[in-house]
Structure formats: C-alpha cells, structure tokens
Amino acid sequence: xxxxxxxxxxxxxxxxxxxxxxxxxxxxxxxxxxxxxxxxxxxxxxxxxxxxxxxxxxxxxxxxxxxxxxxxxxxxxxxxxxxxxxxxxxxxxxxxxxxxxxxxxxxxxxxxxxxxxxxxxxxxxxxxxxxxxxxxxxxxxxxxxxxxxxxxxxxxxxxxxxxxxxxxxxxxxxxxxxxxxxxxxxxxxxxxxxxxxxxxxxxxxxxxxxxxxxxxxxxxxxxxxxxxxxxxxxxxxxxxxxxxxxxxxxxxxxxxxxxxxxxxxxxxxxxxxxxxxxxxxxxxxxxxxxxxxxxxxxxxxxxxxxxxxxxxxxxxxxxxxxxxxxxxxxxxxxxxxxxxxxxxxxxxxxxxxxxxxxxxxxxxxxxxxxxxxxxxxxxx
Numbered sequence: 517x518x519x520x521x522x523x524x525x526x527x528x529x530x531x532x533x534x535x536x537x538x539x540x541x542x543x544x545x546x547x548x549x550x551x552x553x554x555x556x557x558x559x560x561x562x563x564x565x566x567x568x569x570x571x572x573x574x575x576x577x578x579x580x581x582x583x584x585x586x587x588x589x590x591x592x593x594x595x596x597x598x599x600x601x602x603x604x605x606x607x608x609x610x611x612x613x614x615x616x617x618x619x620x621x622x623x624x625x626x627x628x629x630x631x632x633x634x635x636x637x638x639x640x641x642x643x644x645x646x647x648x649x650x651x652x653x654x655x656x657x658x659x660x661x662x663x664x665x666x667x668x669x670x671x672x673x674x675x676x677x678x679x680x681x682x683x684x685x686x687x688x689x690x691x692x693x694x695x696x697x698x699x700x701x702x703x704x705x706x707x708x709x710x711x712x713x714x715x716x717x718x719x720x721x722x723x724x725x726x727x728x729x730x731x732x733x734x735x736x737x738x739x740x741x742x743x744x745x746x747x748x749x750x751x752x753x754x755x756x757x758x759x760x761x762x763x764x765x766x767x768x769x770x771x772x773x774x775x776x777x778x779x780x781x782x783x784x785x786x787x788x789x790x791x792x793x794x795x796x797x798x799x800x801x802x803x804x805x806x807x808x809x810x811x812x813x814x815x816x817x818x819x820x821x822x823x824x825x826x827x828x829x830x831x832x833x834x835x836x837x838x839x840x841x842x843x844x845x846x847x848x849x850x851x852x853x854x855x856x857x858x859x860x861x862x863x864x865x866x867x868x869x870x871x872x873x874x875x876x877x878x879x880x881x882x883x884x885x886x887x888x889x890x891x892x893x894x895x896x
Contacts, residue, residue, distance in 0.1 A: 543765070543778065546867040548794050551823060552584070552601050553831075553863040555608045555839040557855050561615045569597050570805070572825045572862045573661075574624035574635065575758075575813030578645065584815070584823060585632055586864060587621020596620030598634060600647055601864070607840045616647040622661040623719070624813070627672060629694065635663040640676055642696060652696040654687060662720040662730070662758075673702065675728055677717040684711045684720065684730055684741060706745030713739050713748070719758035719769075719814075723781060729766060731756035738768055740784065751784045753777050760816030767791075769824060771810035774802060776824070793826075793865065799837055800863060804829040822867040830859040 556566050574587030584601040591597040598621040600614035623635030630645040637659050642652040654676075662677035672689040686705040690698035701709025716734025723729065726743030731753070738753045757771040765787060768777040775790035793811075795802040803809055805828045813825035831838075835848060836855035845854045 543762075543791060543869070544788075545870050546791070546822070547870055548798060549866050549868070550798060550800075550838050551603070551864045551866040552586070552608055552611055553829075553836075553838060554861045555836075555855065556858050556860055557842060557844040558609050558840065560609050560612055563592065566858070568592055569599075570828070570862060572827050572864065573812040574598070574621040575815050575823060575825045575864070576624035576626045576632070577815045577817065577823065578626050578630055579628050580630075581817065583645075584864065585621070585624050585626065586813075586825065587619075587624050587634065588862065589620050589622060592617060598624070598632075598647060600645075608838075609840060614646045614648070616643065623663040623677075625663045625665040625674075627665045628667065631694075631696070633663050633665055633674065635660045635676060637661065640674065644694075651694075652699075654699045662718045664720045664722050664728075666722045668702075668726070672696075674699070675720050675722060677713065677720050677730055679716050679718055679734075682712055682714050682717060684713045684717060684728060684739075684745075685709055686728075686745065704744065706741075711741055711745045711748060713741070719756070721759045721761055723761045723766075724763075727781075729759045729761070731759050731768060733757055733771060738766070738779070740781075749784060751779070753779075757810065757812045758814045760814040760822065762816045762818045762822075767814060767816055767822065769811040769814045771812060771827075774809065774811050776811065776814070776822070791867070795832075798863075798865075799832050799835075800826070801830050801832045801859075805859075805861065820869055824865045824867070826863040826865055828861075829863045830861045831855075831863075834859050836860040 554565050569588035569591035571589035572586050576585045587598045589596050595618045598616045598619055599612045601611050602613050605611040621634045625633040632643045634641045638657050640654040658678050659680040660676045660678050664675045674687040676685050686702040686709050687699045688702045689696050713730050715732050717730045717732050719731035721729045728741040730739040733755050736754050737750050738756050740749045753768050755770050755772040757769045760767045764781045766779040766781050775792050777790050778787040809829045810827045812827040815823040835853040839854045841854050844857045846856055
C-alpha cells in the first residue's frame, strides 16, 4: 500500500476512533531508523569530518518534502554550518548536496516557496533554497534561537524567540516576487508584536489554529500563546527543546531525558508515556559525545513521520552499520560494518508511522459501508 493510501485510511478511521486517539496509537508503533549522520571516515564538501561539523540543533523540511535542512552549532573554527540533505539519497556524502558555513542555524524554518530562515542569535538570516544567496536579514536581536514561518491572513508571518530577552516576536514580511523587502513587528500581536515568555524560550511552532507553541528549557515549561498574543497558557515539560504539531497532538523533544513528550493541544494534558528511542536497535550510544547527547530539533510530517536531531549523538562501539561501503568497511567477527575506525556522529533520526495492515483496511471499508447505510436510513 502506498503512503497516500495509508493517509486516506487514517482519515477514514478518524470519525470512528477520534483523530487524536488514532494518531496517538500510531505513534506508539513507530518504525525508527537513521536518516542521516556525519560519516567521519569520509570528507564532504572538500573538508574532513573527523571532528566537525558537530552539535546539530536546528531542523526543517522544505515544502516539497524532499530536503531537510540541519544546523550545526560547531564547525570549522566554531562558526557553525547548515546543510541541505536530499532525502532521496541513501548515502550520506551524496545526500548532503548544499552547505552554508559560518552560520549556525540553531533554529530553522522554510516557507511555502522554499526560502530558508536561520535563527542566528543576533539576527534572522534568510537564504534561497540551495543556501547560495543571503536574501534578507532581520538584525538587532539579542539571542534568537527559535524561528517559525507561516501564512497569516495571506501575508507571510515569522515568529522568533529570544532566549536572553524572554520574548516571542511576530514579524510581518513584505514579499516582492521571490524577494523579501521589509519586516515589521505585527502590532496586533501581544504588545506591539511582542509577547513575554519568561526564562529561556527557544523552540517555536504554529499550529493550524494560529496558536504559537514555545519551549522554555530554563524553567521546564511549554507555553501556548493565543493567535492574537493576548493569552499565554503553560504546562510543565522536563527540559523541552523544540516542538512540532501533528493535528491535535503536540510533540516536544526533551533534551536531557532524550525522549519526546506527547500532549493534547486542547486540554494541555499528557497523552501517555513519552516516545523513546530504541538506541540498541539503532546501534547508537544514548550518552553520545562526552555524555552530552540530547534530542533537539524536531520536524513533524502530520500522520506520516517525525524527524529528530540527536545533538552530540554518536554510534556505539566506534563502529557503524550506516553510510557508504569504503576502505574502512569490513567484518568484526560475524558482523559487517561500513565503518570500523571511529564513531560516526550527529544522527538525524526518522520515526515513520507504520502503514495500516490489511485488517485495518477491511475495518475502514466496513466503516465506509456502515456510514453509507446510515445516510440512506436517515435520508430516504
């Protein structure tokens, strides 16, 4: 069954089981894998990857679903870099098809025409899709590390968080064809475009109702801000780093716990136990580099998949079963490894929603038949 059919089945079953409950059940049975990591046995973009790039945090998906953008906090002189990763390529060297150095990308967002927004502390920088041209910049920020972009009343709206000032800001952007020419604070949002979100706000996402979700690792809090910025609700989440939305389910990476918390967007209550990573099955070291591994950036493809940055993560036992077969590949006893010489680093994890089984398809068909009969009964 193809992916589209799977999504249609979920939509069919939603009236019977409830969309949130159905989505939550699927999240209990995710298929985990490694989408991308730094292969230290190979150079990429003409540069050795033995010690850098490291510390992947920002993560975003382009509107076509083909490219992931990943930001690395430390690379080549501690200046950071951002990579574009082609999800159609299985080998890691081939997958990274564009790289921007000197920019960290602690928070990343992509708009509906493919422009890439990078939260850079003192500014938000905007690049074209292949990261070759700096199109626009919002300067004068203090420590911006979260960014989200969406359409608001037909106009492009950008949200940014500032970890030092404790602010959530909403900017309205003026477009001129493919270019951006102006960014002004939306004075109808909060107080002149700013909402106070105390203590270390970082990750930010906007849901289908226009509400803004903000993580604050500094005080173990997830904030929900109304679309007009007038109301701020909060709930406790341990060390929240970034946030993604799947319908009515809010998914939050917890950096120190290395899990993904699940909450109901309406009730603000937990939807059960956190999602956990099958570290042993993936042959990853849960403690990572210097015992500092965390979960950071998250991208949600509603009803389909979750991508997660494993910041400072690494493979287990200095051997990798991922990547390209090369001169550093071989057998260790009965086990074959594509790398034998050192850890591969900074995994980006993929958690795919399993496709519905034949039994669920039959159930879906039955539900459709019953619904048809009910309509005929009450609409003779």
